[in-house]
Amino acid sequence: xxxxxxxxxxxxxxxxxxxxxxxxxxxxxxxxxxxxxxxxxxxxxxxxxxxxxxxxxxxxxxxxxxxxxxxxxxxxxxxxxxxxxxxxxxxxxxxxxxxxxxxxxxxxxxxxxxxxxxxxxxxxxxxxxxxxxxxxxxxxxxxxxxxxxxxxxxxxxxxxxxxxxxxxxxxxxxxxxxxxxxxxxxxxxxxxxxxxxxxxxxxxxxxxxxxxxxxxxxxxxxxxxxxxxxxxxxxxxxxxxxxxxxxxxxxxxxxxxxxxxxxxxxxxxxxxxxxxxxxxxxxxxxxxxxxxxxxxxxxxxxxxxxxxxxxxxxxxxxxxxxxxxxxxxxxxxxxxxxx
Amino acid sequence: xxxxxxxxxxxxxxxxxxxxxxxxxxxxxxxxxxxxxxxxxxxxxxxxxxxxxxxxxxxxxxxxxxxxxxxxxxxxxxxxxxxxxxxxxxxxxxxxxxxxxxxxxxxxxxxxxxxxxxxxxxxxxxxxxxxxxxxxxxxxxxxxxxxxxxxxxxxxxxxxxxxxxxxxxxxxxxxxxxxxxxxxxxxxxxxxxxxxxxxxxxxxxxxxxxxxxxxxxxxxxxxxxxxxxxxxxxxxxxxxxxxxxxxxxxxxxxxxxxxxxxxxxxxxxxxxxxxxxxxxxxxxxxxxxxxxxxxxxxxxxxxxxxxxxxxxxxxxxxxxxxxxxxxxxxxxxxxxxxxxxxxxxxxxxxxxxxxxxxxxxxxxxxxxxxxx
Numbered sequence: 001x002x003x004x005x006x007x008x009x010x011x012x013x014x015x016x017x018x019x020x021x022x023x024x025x026x027x028x029x030x031x032x033x034x035x036x037x038x039x040x041x042x043x044x045x046x047x048x049x050x051x052x053x054x055x056x057x058x059x060x061x062x063x064x065x066x067x068x069x070x071x072x073x074x075x076x077x078x079x080x081x082x083x084x085x086x087x088x089x090x091x092x093x094x095x096x097x098x099x100x101x102x103x104x105x106x107x108x109x110x111x112x113x114x115x116x117x118x119x120x121x122x123x124x125x126x127x128x129x130x131x132x133x134x135x136x137x138x139x140x141x142x143x144x145x146x147x148x149x150x151x152x153x154x155x156x157x158x159x160x161x162x163x164x165x166x167x168x169x170x171x172x173x174x175x176x177x178x179x180x181x182x183x184x185x186x187x188x189x190x191x192x193x194x195x196x197x198x199x200x201x202x203x204x205x206x207x208x209x210x211x212x213x214x215x216x217x218x219x220x221x222x223x224x225x226x227x228x229x230x231x232x233x234x235x236x237x238x239x240x241x242x243x244x245x246x247x248x249x250x251x252x253x254x255x256x257x258x259x260x261x262x263x264x265x266x267x268x269x270x271x272x273x274x275x276x277x278x279x280x281x282x283x284x285x286x287x288x289x290x291x292x293x294x295x296x297x298x299x300x301x302x303x304x305x306x307x308x309x310x311x312x313x314x315x316x317x318x319x320x321x322x323x324x325x326x327x328x329x330x331x332x333x334x335x336x337x338x339x
Numbered sequence: 340x341x342x343x344x345x346x347x348x349x350x351x352x353x354x355x356x357x358x359x360x361x362x363x364x365x366x367x368x369x370x371x372x373x374x375x376x377x378x379x380x381x382x383x384x385x386x387x388x389x390x391x392x393x394x395x396x397x398x399x400x401x402x403x404x405x406x407x408x409x410x411x412x413x414x415x416x417x418x419x420x421x422x423x424x425x426x427x428x429x430x431x432x433x434x435x436x437x438x439x440x441x442x443x444x445x446x447x448x449x450x451x452x453x454x455x456x457x458x459x460x461x462x463x464x465x466x467x468x469x470x471x472x473x474x475x476x477x478x479x480x481x482x483x484x485x486x487x488x489x490x491x492x493x494x495x496x497x498x499x500x501x502x503x504x505x506x507x508x509x510x511x512x513x514x515x516x517x518x519x520x521x522x523x524x525x526x527x528x529x530x531x532x533x534x535x536x537x538x539x540x541x542x543x544x545x546x547x548x549x550x551x552x553x554x555x556x557x558x559x560x561x562x563x564x565x566x567x568x569x570x571x572x573x574x575x576x577x578x579x580x581x582x583x584x585x586x587x588x589x590x591x592x593x594x595x596x597x598x599x600x601x602x603x604x605x606x607x608x609x610x611x612x613x614x615x616x617x618x619x620x621x622x623x624x625x626x627x628x629x630x631x632x633x634x635x636x637x638x639x640x641x642x643x644x645x646x647x648x649x650x651x652x653x654x655x656x657x658x659x660x661x662x663x664x665x666x667x668x669x670x671x672x673x674x675x676x677x678x679x680x681x682x683x684x685x686x687x688x689x690x691x692x693x694x695x696x697x698x699x700x701x702x703x704x705x706x707x708x709x710x711x
Contacts, residue, residue: 074484138695146484147629151691158688162685275492286481315497316497322486
């Protein structure tokens with residue numbers, strides 16, 4: 001044992017090797033789909049649309065996988081934060097309705113940003129309560145976690161009904177985010193471009209936070225070995241709670257994007273998309289943010305390509321992708337070491 | 340260690356003394372006077388519903404309770420006895436319903452086609468349960484929950500999209516075999532003032548099949564096989580170390596549970612003369628099942644009876660009560676919204692969360708504790 005430490009002290013620390021294979025899947029999939037789709041312009045349209053869809057799924061799924069990775073908590077009530085984030089836009093859209101109809105890109109984007117901030121604040125606060133009341137008593141027992149978070153989901157969904165009413169609420173997209181850019185034969189919906197930008201921003205932000213900051217270091221260490229982090233004098237509990245809050249806020253952010261995409265609010269919208277979210281985090285490897293990113297794009301691209309080539313198959317394409325990935329790597333694309 | 344005489348003797352003793360009831364209930368008695376009384380009351384009320392109440396609403400409620408007792412008991416085999424959370428239970432429920440509906444619609448309203456439909460549904464359910472089990476049960480229990488959720492939602496989408504076969508969102512209405520139609524008369528004279536028609540026969544078909552399947556499930560969980568499932572639930576690693584093949588046992592449990600759910604689905608379709616996504620496949624039914632099993636009592640089987648009866652009654656009659664309460668509180672902010680009749684699920688959801696924390700044994704566990 002002492003030899004080992006002497007050795008590693010002498011030479012430079014081994015760098016973590018990047019697992020390129022799963023990353024190559026995405027461009028490989030795109031190239032594979034090209035001949036089946038036929039025209040390159042359609043292919044670009046489909047790909048951009050798929051990327052945007054993937055980004056939105058990633059926004060909604062990233063919080064869940066982060067929470068699972070760090071706390072070993074599977075939150076089946078995650079969907080309710082998506083719904084809640086979506087409904088929180090009403091708090092902004094109500095008083096600032098003028099900003100949405102104004103024909104100014106600046107005002108419209110500011111409105112979107114404000115919606116996102118409010119939604120993240122609301123879901124963050126509710127997340128803190130949810131963690132305290134629902135989740136904390138059942139650390140360590142997956143069975144109870146699933147049951148209790150399901151129960152939390154039922155109650156919270158009903159509360160949304162009680163507060164905002166049970167009928168679907170239409171929300172219009174801000175004026176200048178409607179329509180599409182047309183470059184030659186390529187059609188890109190403006191909102192999807194915005195979604196890609198926000199998704200990428202969040203992904204890069206999360207990667208920087210996780211890999212380049214002290215907080216990220218602690219989080220990653222907590223995933224690997226929580227007892228050791230605690231033994232070194234850090235309050236792992238506080239870290240856990242803040243990650244849970246961050247995860248909920250990310251779900252709220254995803255909820256806003258998803259709400260403007262669907263342009264309708266229903267209390268069940270979060271739970272509906274949770275199926276995709278679960279597929280994505282299973283494909284990516286439970287707990288892996290990078291895997292979640294690759295998984296989201298993979299699932300969305302496959303859904304888009306298959307929907308274009310063979311619409312009937314699109315319904316079960318997600319399941320097929322998941323089954324294939326699990327046969328190849330039973331723990332997902334990027335297995336997280338500890339579990 | 341596992342077969343110490345001290346443990347084995349009293350067990351045989353009770354079995355010998357108990358006679359009839361132990362033979363019926365597989366020596367797993369309610370073990371609480373209050374619980375016995377409740378179960379007996381539910382059984383007698385269900386058996387006598389056609390003669391006690393008039394009109395179709397009570398009879399439909401009773402039939403629904405019977406079907407859900409089977410559905411929830413089969414789910415309890417998974418959740419309570421094996422410690423697996425599946426979200427695909429409604430898929431098997433739906434397969435049973437669609438099996439009967441498609442067969443009776445396509446092959447004509449005969450008993451033969453009902454049998455064909457049920458057999459095909461059971462076969463499909465078994466194959467799917469094995470496939471899902473082998474794909475996901477070997478990795479981690481938590482995968483199973485998520486994968487079953489994904490598969491079940493894919494099945495629901497599939498059922499609503501393949502409208503040529505399943506009738507899509509509208510579902511399928513179909514004719515029953517002649518003996519089950521309301522126009523059929525078994526006796527020309529009413530019995531105790533109730534006409535003995537096809538509807539009555541259909542009800543007793545649902546009732547007796549449900550009773551038999553429930554008793555079979557009770558037998559299974561009290562068999563050596565059921566004990567192994569409980570051992571795996573308590574400590575998977577130790578069970579494996581003792582030489583039990585955990586994946587095989589869990590897969591077998593999920594197959595048995597799926598088959599029972601399929602039978603329940605077939606009964607539901609037979610009773611409603613209709614099957615569609617909303618009656619058997621929707622995710623809200625899955626949530627209902629979860630509520631029933633947890634509130635009734637996980638891992639007790641009798642919890643399924645109590646939970647299903649309570650839940651279905653609440654679904655039909657709690658709303659009336661809440662409407663009264665909501666009207667009384669009109670004028671106050673938000674409060675009337677909280678006890679609006681449509682928010683009944685809110686309160687059952689809260690009860691569910693409290694049950695998981697405070698009484699993991701649900702109502703049945705609570706009654707048994709109080710009895711001791």
